[in-house]
Each structure stands twice: as C-alpha cells, then as structure tokens.
Amino acid sequence: MDYFAGIDIGSTAVKIVVIDEDRQVIGNKTAATGALVYKNAQTAFMNLLGEIGLERKHISYLTTTGYGRKLFPDADETISEITANAVGAREVGKPFGTIRTIINIGGQDSKGISLDENGNVTNFAMNDRCAAGTGRFLDMAARNLEIEVSDLGPFHFKAQGTPAAVNATCAVFAESEIIGLLGNGHEREEIVQGIHFSIAKRTIRLVKRVGIEELIYFDGGPALNTGLVAALEDELGRRLVIPPLPQITTAYGAAIIGLESHGFEKQERAEVGEAVVVFSGHGCQGCSCG
Amino acid sequence: MTVEQHQREIETAQHRHARHQGMEAGEVLDTVEKAFAGNPQNMQYFYDLFRDVYCNGIKPHPGKEMIGTMCVQIPDEIIHAAGGVPVRMCNGFYTDEEIGGEFMPAKSCSLVKASLGMLKSETNPYSDGIKVIVNPTTCDQKKKAAGMMREMGYNVYDMELPPVKESEEGREYWRRSVRKFTHEVGKLTGKKVSRKGLKQTIKTVGLAQRAYHRLNNLRKQTPVPILGKDIFMVTNAYFFDDLERWTAATEALCEEIEARVAAGHNAAGRRSPRIVFTGSPPVFPNLKLPLMIEQADGVIVADETCSSNRLLNDMVSVDEWFMYDMVDAIADRYLKSCTCPIFTMNDDRIRRLIELYRSFNADGIVYQAFAGCSVYEMEQRSVAKAMEKEGIPMLYIETDYSPSHSGQLLTRIEAFMESLKARGRHK
Numbered sequence: 001m002d003y004f005a006g007i008d009i010g011s012t013a014v015k016i017v018v019i020d021e022d023r024q025v026i027g028n029k030t031a032a033t034g035a036l037v038y039k040n041a042q043t044a045f046m047n048l049l050g051e052i053g054l055e056r057k058h059i060s061y062l063t064t065t066g067y068g069r070k071l072f073p074d075a076d077e078t079i080s081e082i083t084a085n086a087v088g089a090r091e092v093g094k095p096f097g098t099i100r101t102i103i104n105i106g107g108q109d110s111k112g113i114s115l116d117e118n119g120n121v122t123n124f125a126m127n128d129r130c131a132a133g134t135g136r137f138l139d140m141a142a143r144n145l146e147i148e149v150s151d152l153g154p155f156h157f158k159a160q161g162t163p164a165a166v167n168a169t170c171a172v173f174a175e176s177e178i179i180g181l182l183g184n185g186h187e188r189e190e191i192v193q194g195i196h197f198s199i200a201k202r203t204i205r206l207v208k209r210v211g212i213e214e215l216i217y218f219d220g221g222p223a224l225n226t227g228l229v230a231a232l233e234d235e236l237g238r239r240l241v242i243p244p245l246p247q248i249t250t251a252y253g254a255a256i257i258g259l260e261s262h263g264f265e266k267q268e269r270a271e272v273g274e275a276v277v278v279f280s281g282h283g284c285q286g287c288s289c290g
Numbered sequence: 291m292t293v294e295q296h297q298r299e300i301e302t303a304q305h306r307h308a309r310h311q312g313m314e315a316g317e318v319l320d321t322v323e324k325a326f327a328g329n330p331q332n333m334q335y336f337y338d339l340f341r342d343v344y345c346n347g348i349k350p351h352p353g354k355e356m357i358g359t360m361c362v363q364i365p366d367e368i369i370h371a372a373g374g375v376p377v378r379m380c381n382g383f384y385t386d387e388e389i390g391g392e393f394m395p396a397k398s399c400s401l402v403k404a405s406l407g408m409l410k411s412e413t414n415p416y417s418d419g420i421k422v423i424v425n426p427t428t429c430d431q432k433k434k435a436a437g438m439m440r441e442m443g444y445n446v447y448d449m450e451l452p453p454v455k456e457s458e459e460g461r462e463y464w465r466r467s468v469r470k471f472t473h474e475v476g477k478l479t480g481k482k483v484s485r486k487g488l489k490q491t492i493k494t495v496g497l498a499q500r501a502y503h504r505l506n507n508l509r510k511q512t513p514v515p516i517l518g519k520d521i522f523m524v525t526n527a528y529f530f531d532d533l534e535r536w537t538a539a540t541e542a543l544c545e546e547i548e549a550r551v552a553a554g555h556n557a558a559g560r561r562s563p564r565i566v567f568t569g570s571p572p573v574f575p576n577l578k579l580p581l582m583i584e585q586a587d588g589v590i591v592a593d594e595t596c597s598s599n600r601l602l603n604d605m606v607s608v609d610e611w612f613m614y615d616m617v618d619a620i621a622d623r624y625l626k627s628c629t630c631p632i633f634t635m636n637d638d639r640i641r642r643l644i645e646l647y648r649s650f651n652a653d654g655i656v657y658q659a660f661a662g663c664s665v666y667e668m669e670q671r672s673v674a675k676a677m678e679k680e681g682i683p684m685l686y687i688e689t690d691y692s693p694s695h696s697g698q699l700l701t702r703i704e705a706f707m708e709s710l711k712a713r714g715r716h717k
Contacts, residue, residue: 067697082705083712109698121709122683126702 002060004262006254007041008081009033009068012107012135013221014041015251016048018059023091023256027052028248037068063258065250079257081250082113082124088253089217090119092243099241100213103203103232104250105222107135112207125209131171133202135222140171141195144178145188149225155192156227164194196231204235214238219246308347308413310385315344318575322519325585328557330516330550332543336523339531340574349415350530351375355479356416358423360405360432362596363628364449365620367606368472369424370491370533373481377416378529379423380597381405382573384691386414393438399662400690401573402431406438415530420444422478424471426451428632429665447474454634455625468621485613492606492616494533501540502528502602508547509591510650513556515547518567518590519580525598526574558589563710565590566646568639568673569658570666571597576691579658579699586704592650594642596630603627631665639669640676647682653710654683656703661690683710 001020008015010033017028029051031044049055064075065084072078085104093099102113110133113124131137142149164186167177181191204212216238222228223246233240243249301309323329323337342348357374359366369376381404390407408414409423422445425436439446450467452460476482505524508515524543528536550557565588572580572595580590593599604627608619629639643655655677659666670686677684685706689699 067701080701080704080708082701083708120712121705124702124705126698 001058002259002262003054003058004255004258005045005059005062006084006251006256006258007045007062007064007066007072007075008084008248008251008254009037009041009064009066009072010081010107011067011109013247014044014068015066015248016041016045017248017251017255018048018052018054019252019255019259021259023259025248025252026054028245028251030247033068037071038073041068041072061258061262063254063261065254077258077261079254082111083121084253084257085111085219085250086113086115086119086121086253087256088249088251089113089219089243090115090253091256092249092252093215093217093241096241097215099215099217101207101210101216103207103216103218103240105134105199105203105218105220105228107221110134110203110206110220112203112210114210114213123210125206127206133199133206134171135220137171137174137199138195138222138225138228140174141178141192144175145191147188147192152192152196152228153224153226155189156196156225156230159187159189159193161187161190163197164190166191166194166198192227193231196225196228197235199228200231200235203232212236215241217241217243217249219243219249221247223247304411304413307385307389307411311383311413312345312347314383314385315340315575318577318581319345321581322523322577325581326517326519330520330543330546332539332546333520333523335539335542336520336527339527340523343415343530344575347415349418350377351419351532354419355421356419357475357479358416358420358444360423360435361426361428361449362601363426363428363451363624363630364424365468365471365624366533367488367491367495367620368468368475368483368617370494371483371487372472372475372479374421374475374479375532377420379405379408379416380529380571380573381408381414382576382691383408384576384693386411387691397662398431399570399660400576401570401660401663402435404576404691406435409439409442409444422447424449424475428630429663431662447471447478451625451632453632455628456635461622461625464625465618465621468624469617472617485611485616488613488616489611492608492620494537496605498528498533498537498540499602499605501537501544504544505540505547506592506599506603508544508551511551512651513554514558514562514564514589514591515550515555517557517584518565518593519577519584521590521593522572522577522580522598523574525601526572528601529573529597558584559587561711561714562587562589563653563707563714564588564651566643566650566652566655567593567595567658568643568655569595570660570663571595572658573597578691578693578696579656579687579689579703582696582700582703583656583707586700586707588656588703588707588710590656591652592646594629594639594646600627600629631669636669640673643673643677644680644682647680653714654685654706656706657684657686659686659688661688683713 004019006017014031014033018026029048034040061076063077064072065079065081069078089099089102104111111126114122116122164181218240354375356377357369358379359376366376386407387400387404389411390403394403424447426449427433436446452463454460472483567590606619606623
C-alpha cells in the first residue's frame with residue numbers, strides 16, 4: 001500500500017494530511033507554525049505518522065504547499081496553495097456537485113479562486129499585505145472582546161440589536177475601533193456580528209473580481225466560525241459548501257497532487273522500459289530517485 | 291556612556307546610501323548571473339557594465355555632456371545630433387525610493403519616488419555631468435516632479451506631450467514641441483542640430499534598433515533561446531551605455547543566440563509557460579517580478595514596457611531627408627507608437643498585447659502595476675476585459691520596489707504558472 005502526505009505550511013498553522021491509494025484520509029494534524037518552521041512542521045509530521053502507525057518510509061510521495069513550502073527540504077514536490085486548494089476542494093466537494101468558486105480565509109490572507117468544469121484554476125484574487133478580513137483579524141477581535149475565538153460563532157447568533165457598524169479595514173486599528181464601540185454601549189454580541197458582516201462584505205468584494213459561480217466552497221480555519229459562515233451566506237444570498245475539516249482542504253489537495261504525480265512517474269518508468277522497472281522493484285522507498 | 295563611546299565615528303548618510311545601493315545592485319546581479327544555468331557568454335558585457343556603474347562606482351561617459359531624460363518619449367536622435375549623450379534617469383533602486391519617500395506622498399509610484407530620490411541623494415552616477423533634465427508632461431507625478439527637481443537645483447526642460455494622440459491637434463501640438471526641443475537643446479549643448487548631423491543620428495539610433503529587433507525576433511522561436519531577464523538587462527543598459535558600443539555588444543549577442551537557435555537550445559524548462567510582460571516598467575535593479583517569473587519556471591518571451599520593447603521597437607520613417615521632415619518624422623515615431631496609459635484612449639496597447647501574444651506564441655500575460663501608478667491601475671480593467679474576450683490568461687500584480695511581500699507574490703506567480711501548465715495539458 002502506498003501512502004501520500006500533503007503538508008500545508010501556512011503563516012499561522014501547519015496542516016498535515018496523510019491519504020491512501022483510494023484518496024481516503026488516514027490521518028490529519030494541525031500545529032502552530034511558530035518561528036522554527038521546518039522543525040515544527042517536521043515534528044508534527046512525525047507525531048502524526050506515529051499516531052497512525054506509519055513510518056516515514058511508508059510515505060511514497062510528500063508534497064508541501066503554503067507560504068513555507070520551500071522550507072521543507074525533503075519534499076518530493078512543492079505546489080502553490082492556490083492549485084492545492086483547488087484540487088482539494090474539487091475532491092471534497094464532489095458529493096455536493098462541481099465546485100466553481102472557492103472562498104478561502106487563512107491566517108493572514110484571503111483568496112477567491114474560480115475553477116472550470118474540470119476543476120482547473122482559471123482565475124484567482126488575493127488580498128495583499130493587509131490582515132484585515134483574515135483569521136488574524138478575528139483573533140485580534142476576540143482578544144479585545146475578551147472571548148475565545150470559538151465563542152465568535154455562538155455570540156453572532158445571540159445578538160439582539162442591529163449589528164454594530166465595524167469598518168474592519170485595519171487589524172491594527174481594530175482595537176481602538178472595538179474599544180470605541182464598547183464605550184458607546186454596544187453589546188459584545190452586536191460587535192461580533194458587525195465584524196462578521198464587515199469581513200463578509202470585504203471578502204465578497206475580493207471574490208467578485210474572479211466572478212462568483214455556483215457551487216461556492218468556503219474553507220480555511222475561519223470557516224469553522226458558524227457566525228462568519230452565516231454572514232457570508234446572508235451577504236451572498238446563497239448557500240456555501242463547508243467541508244467537515246475546513247483547515248485541511250489545501251493539505252489534502254497537496255496529498256492528492258502527490259498521489260497523481262506518483263502515478264505519472266510510475267507510468268513514465270513503465271514506458272521507459274524494463275531496466276528502470278527492475279530498479280524500482282527493489283522496494284526502494286522513502287527517496288525520490290524515480 | 292564614556293566619552294570614547296560618544297566619539298564613535300558615525301557613517302555619513304551619503305556613504306551608507308552608496309553602500310546600500312551597491313549591495314542592492316550586487317544582489318540582483320548575483321541572481322541574474324548565478325541563479326540561472328547556461329547564460330549566453332556575450333551577456334557578460336552587460337553584467338559587467340552594470341557591476342561597474344552600480345557596484346564599482348565607475349561613472350559613465352566621463353567628461354561628456356549628459357542630458358538626463360525622464361521618459362521614453364524624449365527623442366534620443368535629437369540629443370545625439372546636438373552632441374549630447376542621453377541618459378535615461380528613470381530609476382529602479384529601492385534605496386532611492388526610500389529617500390524619495392521622505393518628501394513624496396506615501397501613495398506615489400515607486401519609479402517617480404526612486405528617480406527623485408536618486409537626484410536628491412547626490413550619490414547617483416550622473417551627478418557631475420548632467421547639463422539638463424528633460425522631463426515629459428505625461429502622468430501627474432512626472433509633471434509635478436519637474437518642480438521638485440528645480441527646487442533641488444537641477445536645470446529642467448519641460449517637454450510637452452499632449453494627453454490625446456488620435457487628434458490632429460494632439461499631433462500638431464507634439465510636433466511643435468519636438469521642433470522647439472530641437473532648437474533649444476542645441477542652445478543648451480552649444481551645438482546646433484544640423485541636417486547632416488540629424489540624418490546621421492537617425493541612422494545610428496536605427497542601427498541600435500535593428501540590433502534589438504534581431505535579438506527580439508529570436509524570442510519567437512520554440513524552444514526559446516534566451517531568457518527574458520537577459521533581455522531586460524540588454525534594454526536597460528541602453529539607458530546609459532555608449533550607443534555604438536551597446537549596438538556592437540547586442541549584435542555579438544545575436545550571433546551567439548542565432549547559433550543557439552540552430553542547435554535547438556532551450557534556455558527555459560521543458561514545459562515553461564511563455565509569458566508576455568506588460569505594465570509598469572522593470573528598471574534595474576528592480577527586476578523583481580521578471581526574475582520571480584523565470585525562477586518559477588516561466589519564461590518571458592516578449593514585453594510591452596517603456597523600459598524595454600517600447601524603448602527600441604519603433605523606428606523613424608523619413609520621406610525626405612530635409613530638416614523639417616526629419617524632425618516631424620521623429621515626432622510621429624515617438625507619439626503614434628506610444629502605448630502609455632497616460633493617453634485618454636489607449637486601444638493601441640490592447641492591440642499590441644494581442645499581437646505580441648500571438649506572434650511570440652505566448653501562453654499568458656503578466657501585468658505589473660506599481661502601487662500609486664493610477665493610470666496603469668485604472669487601465670487594468672479594460673485590458674483584463676479585452677484579454678478575457680480573447681481567451682488570453684492574464685495575471686495582474688500590484689507591487690512596488692520593496693522586497694517585503696515577495697512570498698505572496700511568488701505564490702501568485704507559481705499558481706499562475708501551474709494553471710497555464712494545466713491549461714497546456716488540456717489543449
């Protein structure tokens with residue numbers, strides 16, 4: 001049995017997925033990226049392998065993606081997170097139909113990706129050098145409101161009045177904005193709702209640049225926030241496809257790309273001729289000599 | 291603190307700036323030279339030229355009368371005929387941009403900031419010999435830069451360019467502007483532009499253009515025999531190099547590249563997407579985006595920028611070799627072929643892009659806009675629409691000279707290359 005790993009090294013978290021030949025997820029893990037990117041990613045990878053009872057040599061192909069993709073030297077292939085995200089969403093979204101638009105909100109950026117009928121990327125837009133409307137912004141807001149990030153969803157639905165008007169154009173100034181709103185007597189629930197609507201509007205403006213077509217898939221850590229999901233759906237007037245584990249779609253996509261690349265290489269070796277096939281028949285594993 | 295500590299010698303701002311500039315240029319040159327395998331041997335002339343001027347402090351054109359130009363629209367032929375050496379002062383240094391940032395609005399374009407920063411810093415390689423800076427009335431930032439340059443003590447000549455190029459009024463306005471310049475530049479250099487002299491310089495500049503065309507046409511080949519980063523080095527060298535020496539070096543390079551074509555040499559990867567580069571001009575050492583594209587397995591096969599193709603593409607077409615006809619022909623060559631977004635209408639740019647995409651057998655277009663260059667930023671929409679209609683994939687990137695967001699840029703560029711490769715497989 002061949003196994004394939006995808007490691008998505010993001011700005012905030014490392015996401016790792018291991019799949020088998022049937023594209024089934026055998027295990028997954030999320031860990032903080034930290035400053036020692038390679039060391040942390042490597043440790044998390046080894047821990048995951050231990051948890052699922054595999055060794056490094058069982059992984060036939062390792063693909064890395066995300067900002068830190070080039071910092072992981074023993075990867076067989078690196079791929080941009082945009083392509084990996086598209087492949088992952090195409091696979092995960094299959095039961096719902098054909099995914100044509102992806103909204104991704106990560107720790108420090110947000111993206112809109114449009115796909116053709118075959119799941120190939122046709123266009124994409126990314127925000128740049130600004131944490132407004134990203135996971136980091138939600139972190140900051142939760143801290144200023146003295147609640148947990150996981151409380152943001154429940155707070156959203158508990159709001160009584162109108163959502164507070166939050167500008168949310170700058171993560172740095174959000175603090176003073178929130179303090180101002182609290183000072184004006186707004187409830188925290190209203191502020192949370194206001195933040196979600198503000199991020200939703202901002203994100204939709206970005207995604208509109210690539211065109212919004214059904215089905216729409218929403219992933220990245222902030223997709224766990226049910227309040228934000230509701231705000232996006234309300235603003236769009238459409239339902240979103242939310243995967244069960246929205247953080248790991250991109251890592252899953254990377255693993256699938258690895259599986260496909262591995263297949264191509266095997267096929268190429270078979271086409272080149274016997275000599276090479278004999279060579280690979282020695283049970284040579286864990287390296288990329290192919 | 292001890293008195294000795296207090297007396298520690300502090301590096302002068304000028305020295306520090308020169309050192310940083312050398313580092314910046316050196317780093318880019320190292321990438322251009324060493325990050326790619328199999329550079330053409332005749333590129334060494336160009337690599338060394340940049341290293342001499344920007345790292346080793348060798349000033350170009352010692353003892354000669356240099357005329358600074360702030361735009362591709364300033365006619366070289368006329369400056370040469372008046373005995374001057376045109377030196378393009380559009381600048382690509384981040385270190386200079388930071389200096390410009392001290393007195394320019396935060397949201398202004400990197401190129402204008404860096405060019406003014408260079409002039410302010412006095413460490414620029416041309417500080418001694420610049421007689422006059424010829425500044426065009428193109429975009430607002432360049433126009434207003436003229437006042438700032440005067441404040442710094444430079445002698446500035448305003449070259450008036452119309453905002454419309456289709457109208458007869460615009461054409462006549464520009465012709466009058468060029469006629470006046472022909473007259474005035476002679477007064478500045480002390481050498482009147484003569485009929486014989488101008489005929490000669492139209493020819494010498496034409497020879498440089500011919501060399502460029504010979505080189506550029508080789509990029510139509512599959513596999514592509516030379517990388518885009520080298521072409522940008524060649525065309526950027528035209529900014530300040532001796533005209534005849536540049537032509538000879540380019541012709542020598544052509545010989546080598548033609549031999550490469552005959553041998554079927556591929557300068558890029560096996561599946562490298564072929565890219566047309568357009569938008570805000572890459573000026574050494576700001577080759578950030580072109581280098582990123584080619585390090586992400588793309589290859590730039592053509593460009594539509596005023597620091598490269600637009601600089602040398604169009605030639606002067608003279609009917610009769612009389613003074614009035616030559617000057618008007620020069621005026622037409624500069625105005626009619628210009629595809630700068632400062633014009634009210636710029637359909638020519640879209641036509642040029644489609645033509646380049648087709649004739650150079652490209653897979654996609656990368657559009658660079660410097661943050662703060664509102665005309666390129668605004669024109670993005672109409673260009674993107676036109677390309678979508680033609681089914682031409684285009685990546686739009688807004689950036690500046692700062693190296694701070696290269697991680698995000700690289701992700702976009704790699705994703706674009708991956709999507710072009712996937713598209714190629716399905717074709």
